Amino acid sequence: MAWARRLKVRHLEYFLILRNAGTLSEAARALHMTQSAMSHWLNELETLLGVRLVVRGRRIRFTSEGEVLLRLATRLIGDIARTQDELELLAQGAPASLHVGSVTAGLAHLIPNSICSFQMQVPQIAIHMTEGAFSLLLERLEGRELDIVVGSIDARAYAAGLAHEVLFEDRIVAIVGLQHPIRQKAKPLWSDLVPYPWIMPEKNTLMRNRLDTVLLENGGAGVRPRLETASIIIIETVLRQTDYVAVCSASLGAHLHRLGLVHALPLTAGFGPVGAVYREGDSHPVLGDFLAELRRQADRLRTDEAGPGVVL
Template sequence: MHEQYDTIAWARRLKVRHLESFLILHDAGTLTEAARRMHMTQSAMSHWLSELEALAGVPLATRGKRVQLTPAGEAMRRLAVRVLGDIARTHVELGSIAQGLAARLHIGSVWAGVAHLVPQSIADFQRQHPNVSIRMTEAAFNVLLDGLEKRDLDLVVGSIDARAYGPHLRQEVLFEDNICAVVGTHHALAGSGPLHLSALIRYPWVMPPRDTLMRTQLDAALLEHGGSGILPRVETPTITTLQTVLQATDYVGVCSEAMARHLQALGLLRIVPLTRTIPFGPVGVAWRRDGDHGIAQAFIDTLRRQARGLAPASG
């Protein structure tokens, strides 16, 4: 054990300010700009970097017109992100405890794919854990995964694809979802029988933004049915905008089947049955391998229970 402590003696001499300043340097890109942000001279900034490199025992950056991190510098950057992220989270958690809340959970979710799953899970979870403070962040999946890496988030719910299989992440598929065509409750297609996708091409469309998984899958399906030239009247990632536009127009839109079934049950939109299934993909949860703390796992258990009722009908 004594030998183990000796091998990390350099880390015990690190200060939080070292890590904060190193991230500022990486973001600034130059010693001059980093010095300006830290209110010091460039020579003092250079001396500080040399001091940090002496502590680490290896070069952390190459000095030039722009500062470039070495492989060791990149490792130090990841350490700084993790440590500062944990400090920031602990600060917020201490504030929550001071207000009488036992713990804090920060959840990330994509906008459209699982908007029903997460709120229902939160309601169920807090009936069992009323002293846990929950914060929600809704964003694109790649943004949420970045939040996991920075330890801003405890877990992320969304469409599980290759991006969720990072070396530091765990993931679990909760259910397979499909893409569903939807219209306003007044639409001529509301209540119609199963239709070929080609029958919808003549209508104006509300579509998810380009470069999202749902849009990619939808474009591929439309291409097979002569709809490759469709230009959407509206592109939006949000369910609220989709719902409002469809209720006010004769447009056709799409969302996940789990969400479509929820909105139809509330009387807000109507599903247009199709003769073919357009797969959306697996919906699941991702979290850090070192983030298996009890509160996060309890929420994942709640997601599992809620997901059993969200799987789309087969066929």
């Protein structure tokens, strides 16, 4: 561990800048150094660790040892930045904070209800929400920018250093506007929706892949989206003005149906587990309490009566 005692935060900061820059010259420019000084610094770091960290070329390529150091740098610099933010907030008299990420399309009332109930119990905690794609949220979780990610989870939740917990199994449901002609059909089928214009999730998402499979199985192999979006606000607004068809998670569809914003059709298909992902061994003081609240709300979600035609 001799190298660890001699390692400085500056070494890790520069190494991350080198990763983002891609070349020694660009990294040197970002750090207001000469390229020779940047090269000397890198040699110093490699000598300190006793391993080769990059392969020099037109663009640098990180060795396996370099990738290991990058992961360490990401964790430590993220922790330091987060600690600095919290110290500044506390110095200003602001409350302690919990940073939560959720998938872009939202999770019906699971997250909002969890936040409301949790802050009634722990009013001194400020919660910061970030929405985005699952892969981007995981990157921010690993970089210490987020404390927990809640959403539809897949194999990426099993990555080293991460822990996860399944909260409930979700489905996808077809939704339309309140005046859509398909509502006149007593028992609509997925095949009945094929001729209508579609609002689809973005490509390469779990929900889009599942929808493509359902359409393929029901004669919709050639169906193309008229609109691609993950925004439930855009989906709900467009459905109210058109005869478009869309899908969302069954839990969200039931919630929107109850509010009278859309009509959830009695057409569902398996989707996958919704869960929480967090860093293994995270010592955040209230993370465990927030997880417990998520479990309670997920239990309520499973036992609540669904809207007409919706199966959770």
